[in-house]
Amino acid sequence: MGDVAIFTNKDSEICDFFESSRFLVFRKVSGGWRVAREARYETVAPTSPARTRAAARQLLPLIAGCDIVAGGALFGIPYTVFDQAGLHIFEIGAITDDVLDEMCSDVEQVQAQHARDAAASAVRPTETRTPGFYELDLIEAQSTYPELSSKKILTDFLENTPFLELHLRCKHVPPWIENSGAYCVQQSNAKDGAITAIISKQC
Numbered sequence: 001m002g003d004v005a006i007f008t009n010k011d012s013e014i015c016d017f018f019e020s021s022r023f024l025v026f027r028k029v030s031g032g033w034r035v036a037r038e039a040r041y042e043t044v045a046p047t048s049p050a051r052t053r054a055a056a057r058q059l060l061p062l063i064a065g066c067d068i069v070a071g072g073a074l075f076g077i078p079y080t081v082f083d084q085a086g087l088h089i090f091e092i093g094a095i096t097d098d099v100l101d102e103m104c105s106d107v108e109q110v111q112a113q114h115a116r117d118a119a120a121s122a123v124r125p126t127e128t129r130t131p132g133f134y135e136l137d138l139i140e141a142q143s144t145y146p147e148l149s150s151k152k153i154l155t156d157f158l159e160n161t162p163f164l165e166l167h168l169r170c171k172h173v174p175p176w177i178e179n180s181g182a183y184c185v186q187q188s189n190a191k192d193g194a195i196t197a198i199i200s201k202q203c
Contacts, residue, residue: 003036004070005063007023007071007072008071009022010022014092014093016074018043020044022039032097039063041059044056044059060085067087068103070091072093074091090103120148123144125168132164133164133167134163136166138168150177163200165199169190170194170195184199
C-alpha cells in the first residue's frame, strides 16, 4: 500500500477540496502513521471546467506514490481527475491512525475482490474441437485459485453460454449443480480418484 494524501487548509485542518491549499502525505511506519512530507499549492477555484480540470491535474505530481487521497468533500471535476488517475478517494472527518488504517483496509478488500473477479473471469471452460462441447479441469482450477468456489467459476458460464455438454473433471459434482434440477449429470470414475462429469441442460 502506498502513501495517503490528505488535503487540508493552511492550518493543516481537514476541509473541502476547494478550500484546501496543501497535501499532508502520510506514510505507515513501525509504531503508526507519520507525515512523510507536505506539499503546498494554490487553492483551486471552481471557475470554468477547463481551468478547474487543468488546475486539478497540476496537483497530481504532488502526490505521486500515493494510493489514497482524502479530506473533506471532493466532487465534480477534481473528483473525476483523481479518480481517473487511479486514486482511491475518501471523505473523512479526522486524521487518526484508526481512520488511516480503515481506509487502507477498505482499499485492500476492494483490490482483493477485483483480483478474485479477474481470476474467475480467467478460469472458464474452453470449447473443444466439437462446437458446443466444453471442458474444464475444476480440480486444477481450484488448486491454482483456492479462493474461488465452483459457483464463482461456473455460474456465469452455465447461465450465459450456449453449450451442449460440459465435461468437468472434479472430485465430486458440485451439489448446487447436481441438485438444481436444471441440468442432466452423468459421471464416471477416473483412474486418479477424480471423476468426469458430463453436464448438459435439461430438455
